[in-house]
Amino acid sequence: MPIIVTLDVMLARRKMKAKDLAAEVGITEQNLSLLRTGKVKGVRFSTLAKICRSLECSPGEILDYEPGAEPEE
Amino acid sequence: MSLSQSLPFTGFPRMDRIRSVSRIMRFACLIAAALLPIALAALWLTPGSSPVFDGIDSATVTENLTFLKRALVFALALIPTALAVMALLRLSRVFAGYAAGRVFTQDAIDGLRATAWFAVWATAARIAVTPLVSVALTYDNAPGQRMVTLAISSDNIFGFVFALTLLVIAWVMSEARRIADDLNQIV
Numbered sequence: 001m002p003i004i005v006t007l008d009v010m011l012a013r014r015k016m017k018a019k020d021l022a023a024e025v026g027i028t029e030q031n032l033s034l035l036r037t038g039k040v041k042g043v044r045f046s047t048l049a050k051i052c053r054s055l056e057c058s059p060g061e062i063l064d065y066e067p068g069a070e071p072e073e
Numbered sequence: 074m075s076l077s078q079s080l081p082f083t084g085f086p087r088m089d090r091i092r093s094v095s096r097i098m099r100f101a102c103l104i105a106a107a108l109l110p111i112a113l114a115a116l117w118l119t120p121g122s123s124p125v126f127d128g129i130d131s132a133t134v135t136e137n138l139t140f141l142k143r144a145l146v147f148a149l150a151l152i153p154t155a156l157a158v159m160a161l162l163r164l165s166r167v168f169a170g171y172a173a174g175r176v177f178t179q180d181a182i183d184g185l186r187a188t189a190w191f192a193v194w195a196t197a198a199r200i201a202v203t204p205l206v207s208v209a210l211t212y213d214n215a216p217g218q219r220m221v222t223l224a225i226s227s228d229n230i231f232g233f234v235f236a237l238t239l240l241v242i243a244w245v246m247s248e249a250r251r252i253a254d255d256l257n258q259i260v
Contacts (some may be wrong), residue, residue: 027260046257047260
């Protein structure tokens with residue numbers, strides 16, 4: 001997948017635990033773990049907005065694009 | 074195991090309604106499955122009753138309807154009924170799954186498909202058994218009064234249409250499951 005989730009980096013910068021972020025965003029820790037490891041097919045804008053609000057960042061700071069990698073069907 | 078199999082659909086008001094109706098439907102299917110063979114037995118094995126079977130004129134056969142003959146016809150009529158009971162039992166399992174919030178699961182789709190095939194076989198068996206029943210009922214009649222009846226009623230056609238509709242719904246549900254899987258992978 002050419003989209004890389006760099007949520008772990010932002011969590012470390014903000015010194016925030018994944019458990020706390022999951023609680024603030026309102027998703028399960030399991031789903032947040034899947035998101036952090038890039039094992040999801042997509043992120044809802046509403047979820048992305050809540051993550052950005054909690055981490056005080058922009059979507060570009062937690063998502064990256066890696067050219068060359070083929071998108072999954 | 075797909076995500077939709079592990080995660081029940083809960084917390085949606087419409088889903089709650091589906092769950093409560095499914096609980097009722099499951100109960101109704103189980104009651105119907107229990108009553109069908111009992112009703113059939115009461116119809117054929119009760120002395121003095123004048124049962125009818127798919128257009129076979131009971132007036133011509135009831136005079137010499139011995140218990141052995143009744144039992145034989147009951148056994149024949151039990152074949153399509155047993156298949157219908159299997160369809161109802163399989164359908165009750167599908168509704169049990171819906172009641173538990175397992176809607177877009179492979180088990181539910183397999184259940185619908187199995188119900189449809191049982192309905193097809195039950196309808197086909199009813200058509201096939203009718204001539205056998207007519208022969209069994211009129212075998213002891215005087216020459217010229219024995220009958221072989223072949224009947225295809227609107228009930229049979231409706232049975233086939235119902236079963237084929239169920240098969241198509243199972244197919245559509247299979248696609249819906251794939252979409253539900255995709256949705257479950259979006260956080």
